Amino acid sequence: MSVELAHYLTVGAMIFGAGIAIALSKRNAIAVLMGVELMLNGVNLTFLAFSRFGGAFDSAEAPLAGHVFVVFVLTVAAAEAAVALAMAVLIYRRRETVDLDRINLMRW
């Protein structure tokens, strides 16, 4: 028995699926952000699995391209979390709620 590429892809897909479910169904804006972070995490796992198994691990021209992608994903995730949480706090100050169902300024 051994651990193969498909195993990692499956785990990544499951984490991504959990992220989708959370991001779509939670009311609290911060919880939605958690779902988004989980989705990014599942994608990171997929990137690294392909980088490790896909023969590019020690190719001459672009070694560790998958790893570099993950570095960028981490960067963007940090920036996104900072701005999104700042927006959540700002919305709370204006409307005293972070419930996405009740933030309906754009409806009319």
Add this chain to the structure above:
Amino acid sequence: MDSAGIIVAFWLLSAIAVGSAVGVFLARNLIHAVMLLVLSFVATAGLFVTLSADFIAAAQVLIYAGAIPVLMVFAVMLTPLAGRDNGNSLYVVPGVLLGGAFAVIVAIVAIDAEWGAAGAAALAGQSFATTADAIGDALMGRYVLAFEVASVLLLAALIGAIVLVREDEPA
């Protein structure tokens, strides 16, 4: 064939990662959800280690387990009148269906696909020696433009976050 250590580590870590990701969905309390999220991220960092990605694993723990949850905790604490429960909206059924369908379909495709020799390669026998050096070289060489853009993005996010939450000066 991989050694037993890697196999055990993989199954244990993926069980924790997926289980606590589902736990984030099920948790009743927002703080519990954040803690489970951290557990999931740490387990994923462990999975990264089994993939010979030591630098990324350490960065993952630093950013996803150290920095982002702290931001979330602060956001939860700064919104005291909003509910602390991790309630679902009306979209819970389509959300769960979509997420479950995505996971199942990708899993079936991944297991069914013909990955060739690469897909079945053994995990053992790859050293950590090169990752940090090679990532540094790649960032400063091939991907230097993206690197610079990322730094501009970080600066913009920093300034943006400060401007957003700044209280107005008392007149």
Add this chain to the structure above:
Amino acid sequence: MSTLRMGRRLPQRTVPRALMALGALVALGFVAVNAAIGYVVIDGRLDGQWYDVRDLGIGVQELREWLDDRNADQPGFLDFLGQHWISYAVTALLGATGILSVVGGALLILIWVERRLIGRMQIRRGPNRVGPYGLLQPVADAVKLIQKEVLMPRGADKVLFLLPPALIFIPMIVAWGPIPWGRQMAYLDIHVGILFLIAISSLTTLVIFMAGWSSNNHYALLGAMRTIAMMISYEIPLSIALLSVVLLSGSMQLSTIVEWQSTHNVWLAALLPLAMFTFFFSSTAELNRTPNDIAEAESEIVAGFHTEYSGMKFGLIFVVELGNTLVVAALTGTLFLGGWSLFGLEEWIPGYLILGAKISAAYFLLVWLRGTLPRFRLDQLMKFAWQFLIPLSLINLLVVAAQASIFARWQVEGVVSLGLFAIVNWAAAIILVREWARRMGYRPEREAVRQPILTQGVGGLQAARRLGASELGTRA
């Protein structure tokens, strides 16, 4: 919310007998394994020679090879675990036992050392009743703490309240892994050692929040939030300071950094004074020690995030704080003071003794700071991080980056270039600190504003004579 709420009593026996027996068995197993391996190594069973005590890594390596040979000779029924599993398991157990016993023993002694030293600095004796020189005081404290009642605050989040005393232990112990005690004596000599250490130490923040939030107590939550705000602020200058070490030595692996200092015959403290200052000061903030113990501040906010913990849970948190201090001392010794190397003397003196001496020196410095400096205010503390340490360490990082690239290209003797860098860095450090402080509006006072009331020698009498009875009278 009333702060004087009564806690609920937990049942007297919180740990089942079976678990206690298991713990005792594990401890006995550790001792037995250590004794057996010590016997094999010291008795020369391996190939009949005394193993070099300068570096215990050599003995362990021999042991691994010997075990591998045995394993290859007689294929066993557990071979599906891989070829080297026995030697890996034995080495891992041996290293873990070593770290746990050394750190645990050191902690017990350090409680006594720290209290005695602080006592001396504050012109009192410190613990001196239990055992000779009060040496058994930590044991007495531990017995007292274990006997105390374990309280669970009403309305506390049970799981999150019980986890932190155990979880907070993990980063402290794991941080000892990458620290090399000799040429081959690192338990976890990973290539991203410094990043690993920063990542591990950042996990403490969340554990502290867990403890503070789950206590259902305003003081605990306030203390936790203060700690977190302080820790994430000071993590930035800390990381930048460590980054300059990485730049100059060209590696994140701790053993390579020590090797670099050993081959160039220089301590990084001499080359990077500002980085070392930043590291040291930021880590006192990370550790919640005076002058930065604003999170605990006994006189202001009770005790910080662990207000509600009692008995051995409090004891664990307390011990972990001491252990983290020891980790910082070890990191200072390894990264800035040359680690196990001592200008060639490591050929004769075992490396772990050298590192131990350096750790003791750095630890003494930390105790000294705690014994003498007053506490910062919260706003002063934050201002110091964001307006002083971060800009200075960024400028320092730029300078060091330039030096690192010069060092890689300039083909001269290391003495010349490194000496030049040392001079430049010391000058830059002094000028930067002075000028930046002046820019921030700091004016040093040339003379003391007020005469000291108490003098060390005779105490109040002399002071009273100097001040004159009338002034004392009005004061009273």
